Amino acid sequence: xxxxxxxxxxxxxxxxxxxxxxxxxxxxxxxxxxxxxxxxxxxxxxxxxxxxxxxxxxxxxxxxxxxxxxxxxxxxxxxxxxxxxxxxxxxxxxxxxxxxxxxxxxxxxxxxxxxxxxxxxxxxxxxxxxxxxxxxxxxxxxxxxxxxxxxxxxxxxxxxxxxxxxxxxxxxxxxxxxxxxxxxxxxxxxxxxxxxxxxxxxxxxxxxxxxxxxxxxxxxxxxxxxxxxxxxxxxxxxxxxxxxxxxxxxxxxxxxxxxxxxxxxxxxxxxxxxxxxxxx
Amino acid sequence: xxxxxxxxxxxxxxxxxxxxxxxxxxxxxxxxxxxxxxxxxxxxxxxxxxxxxxxxxxxxxxxxxxxxxxxxxxxxxxxxxxxxxxxxxxxxxxxxxxxxxxxxxxxxxxxxxxxxxxxxxxxxxxxxxxxxxxxxxxxxxxxxxxxxxxxxxxxxxxxxxxxxxxxxxxxxxxxxxxxxxxxxxxxxxxxxxxxxxxxxxxxxxxxxxxxxxxxxxxxxxxxxxxxxxxxxxxxxxxxxxxxxxxxxxxxxxxxxxxxxxxxxxxxxxxxxxxxxxxxxxxxxxxxxxxxxxxxxxxxxxxxxxxxxxxxxxxxxxxxxxxxxxxxxxxxxxxxx
Numbered sequence: 001x002x003x004x005x006x007x008x009x010x011x012x013x014x015x016x017x018x019x020x021x022x023x024x025x026x027x028x029x030x031x032x033x034x035x036x037x038x039x040x041x042x043x044x045x046x047x048x049x050x051x052x053x054x055x056x057x058x059x060x061x062x063x064x065x066x067x068x069x070x071x072x073x074x075x076x077x078x079x080x081x082x083x084x085x086x087x088x089x090x091x092x093x094x095x096x097x098x099x100x101x102x103x104x105x106x107x108x109x110x111x112x113x114x115x116x117x118x119x120x121x122x123x124x125x126x127x128x129x130x131x132x133x134x135x136x137x138x139x140x141x142x143x144x145x146x147x148x149x150x151x152x153x154x155x156x157x158x159x160x161x162x163x164x165x166x167x168x169x170x171x172x173x174x175x176x177x178x179x180x181x182x183x184x185x186x187x188x189x190x191x192x193x194x195x196x197x198x199x200x201x202x203x204x205x206x207x208x209x210x211x212x213x214x215x216x217x218x219x220x221x222x223x224x225x226x227x228x229x230x231x232x233x234x235x236x237x238x239x240x241x242x243x244x245x246x247x248x249x250x251x252x253x254x255x256x257x258x259x260x261x262x263x264x265x266x267x268x269x270x271x272x273x274x275x276x277x278x279x280x
Numbered sequence: 281x282x283x284x285x286x287x288x289x290x291x292x293x294x295x296x297x298x299x300x301x302x303x304x305x306x307x308x309x310x311x312x313x314x315x316x317x318x319x320x321x322x323x324x325x326x327x328x329x330x331x332x333x334x335x336x337x338x339x340x341x342x343x344x345x346x347x348x349x350x351x352x353x354x355x356x357x358x359x360x361x362x363x364x365x366x367x368x369x370x371x372x373x374x375x376x377x378x379x380x381x382x383x384x385x386x387x388x389x390x391x392x393x394x395x396x397x398x399x400x401x402x403x404x405x406x407x408x409x410x411x412x413x414x415x416x417x418x419x420x421x422x423x424x425x426x427x428x429x430x431x432x433x434x435x436x437x438x439x440x441x442x443x444x445x446x447x448x449x450x451x452x453x454x455x456x457x458x459x460x461x462x463x464x465x466x467x468x469x470x471x472x473x474x475x476x477x478x479x480x481x482x483x484x485x486x487x488x489x490x491x492x493x494x495x496x497x498x499x500x501x502x503x504x505x506x507x508x509x510x511x512x513x514x515x516x517x518x519x520x521x522x523x524x525x526x527x528x529x530x531x532x533x534x535x536x537x538x539x540x541x542x543x544x545x546x547x548x549x550x551x552x553x554x555x556x557x558x559x560x561x562x563x564x565x566x567x568x569x570x571x572x573x574x575x576x577x578x579x580x581x582x583x584x585x586x587x588x589x590x591x592x593x594x595x596x597x598x599x600x601x602x603x604x605x606x607x608x609x610x611x612x613x614x615x616x
Contacts, residue, residue: 019417020428026489027431033457034446046455092342099338105331111343118350120602122550124570125591126353128360128367128577128584133348152345182334211439213554218578229441229554236445236558245449256442263437267430270437275498 034256038062038249045246061250068238068247073224074231075254077143081216081227082209085147089209090202093156098186100157101164112161119154123214131218141222150215156201159276163197164190200273203266207259228255354595360588367577367584379589392590396549396568399484403548406488408540411495416525418496419503429500433493440490440554447486448559476565483566486555487548495540502536503529542605546598569594 032052037045039057044050065071100112130149139145171193175185191198213229220226223234232251239247263270361379365372383389414432418425435443450457451472459469470478506529514524530537553570560566563575569590577587 017422019413020422020425023414023417024428024431027435027493030446030450030489031434033450037449048460050457050460092345095338096342099335103331103335103338105328105335108335111339114351115343115346118346120598121350121354121595122570122598124550124553124573125357125595126350127574128588128591129353129356130349131578133352149349152342152347152349154346154350157342182338186338207437211437211441211554213439213441213557214574217557229439232441232445233558236448237561240448243452243455245452245455248445249449252442252445255439256446259438260434263434264430267433271430271433271497274436274494275501 031256031260034249034252037246038253040246042244042246046243061246064244064247065235065250065254068235069226069231070224071231071254074226074228077225078210078228080143081146081212082206085150085209086202086205088147088151089153089156089205090198092151093153093160093201094191094198095186096153096157097160097164098182098190100161102185102190103182115154115157118152119158127214127218130215134219139219141220141225143225145219146216146225146227150209150212153205156205159201159273160194160197162276163194167193196269199266200269203262203270204273207262207270210259211255357588357591357595360585361592363585363588365583365585367582369582372585375585379586380593382586383590383593392567392569392572395480395566398480399487399552399566399568400545400548402481402484403487403491403552404541404544406484407491407495407544408537410488410492411540412499414492414496415499415503418500429497433497435490436494438490440551441558443490444486444555444558447482447489447555451482451559473560479560479565483552483555483559486559487552490555491544491547495544498540499533499536502533506532538605538608542601546601549594549598569597 036052036054038061039059040054041056041058041060044055096115100108126149134140134145134149137145139148167190171189172185175189180188211229212227213233216227216230217233220230223231226234232255235251236248362374362376363372364375364378383392418429418432449455453459453469453471453473456469462469472478472482510528510532511524514528519527549568550570552568553574556563556566556568556571557574563571563579567575573587573590573594575581576583576590
């Protein structure tokens, strides 16, 4: 059936593109509104007759974000937390999954079950005891205090274990004849052939570290240790009363656009990772 | 000697315990068969202990972190939940199960259940129905549908804080885009932030917006797994689009629907914090169970014991939902 053949054209447009267009408008318009408003001067935000495009585009909203919160420090904190946190989590996920699949010890299945149950525990449940632990260790208002409690990774371990289990034994036979140990088999065989799966875990981890809000919100109250979402929460509480939405939209752009760019470029891996278990 | 013989039998529980006993070195019997068995056993034991040290090296750090920051909190929450204790206060009074009784019987506790029920119901039904509609459209073989799929999924990966800030602007009753749109139709904007019922509707709308792409993509994968000849046969039999959907597509999609139902219930109970905290910081009318856990310990009240009790209840609720799902999945595998 050809979508653009004359007899199908009306059907294609009405039942196909019209609903898609409607859905896209609902998804894209709020984000476009955010970006465009972030370049509008206050007068164009407060007006009763708003226009879609900024009439007199300005960068002053972005400068204002920098006045309210130490923007460069906050951005740097977010990058540091995301990079260090995600790197350690990915390494731990790879080695744990490898151990669960290839290193034969009794009880490995029970250990895996324990990791699966951990997958089920939402951060809100462990938040209060972790707050007490990290506070006792002196981790309040520190970057390591943000990173440490989230490092144990159940999601990545689960996903990579599924992947390693599906690797054919033949892959390892030659290396075993050479007398290669587990370290070499992991670094030279299992990891290289699993790069797409590892990329999936890495991307999903990076995005969730970047977006993470609840834990840093609790453990940080000094502005120069805040990550971007926590800094934006501060910005929101300063600016929401005065209705300076241009400034708030500039803040939202800073946290949303980097992820949008990554997602647009690498969506295949991210979608696969996030719908794992549902889509085979 | 008995330990060695026991160890040769893999079914014997001694096989595990004997590995800690060091080698039976002083065994005087000198029987060559026993020697061979012993050598084999020693090799096995050496391999086992080498495997264990490797396993600990590879998986130990992660397991330790999970124990320290997920399991230990689970257990200590149960202890805290039996205390009347303010966060930061050195004084805590044991109160038994009072915190649980309060959560299940007090007006404010029941209000949390009401809000959680409405939020979960609205969020799950909203994202699944809209997700299904979008999936049905995207399932047509139209050029550009891959790009559309990507765009629809995008909000799911965006920062909840950022998304909530954007929608705060849109929902503003005097300056927001929505108030202008409603004004165009001559409708006055509801007081989204002052009226608790509207506030709940608002956060559900934002959650559905963020979440429907996930449902659409999962539904789409389910739809694409349906054999095309079934649909074609039904079309030849002159079954209309509605008939085809309800008699063929939907029944074949049942596993997907069930999976999404369960994950959506869990996600809507656990993933909505960012939106709730940014759009309605005090939680009046929007204090779902996760938000209440936060508000009670880190909000104005600092009731850490009560907060811990709610966290325990949430954990067991999720555990129950997951157990039901696993049971269902197992049954499905059996009867297929």
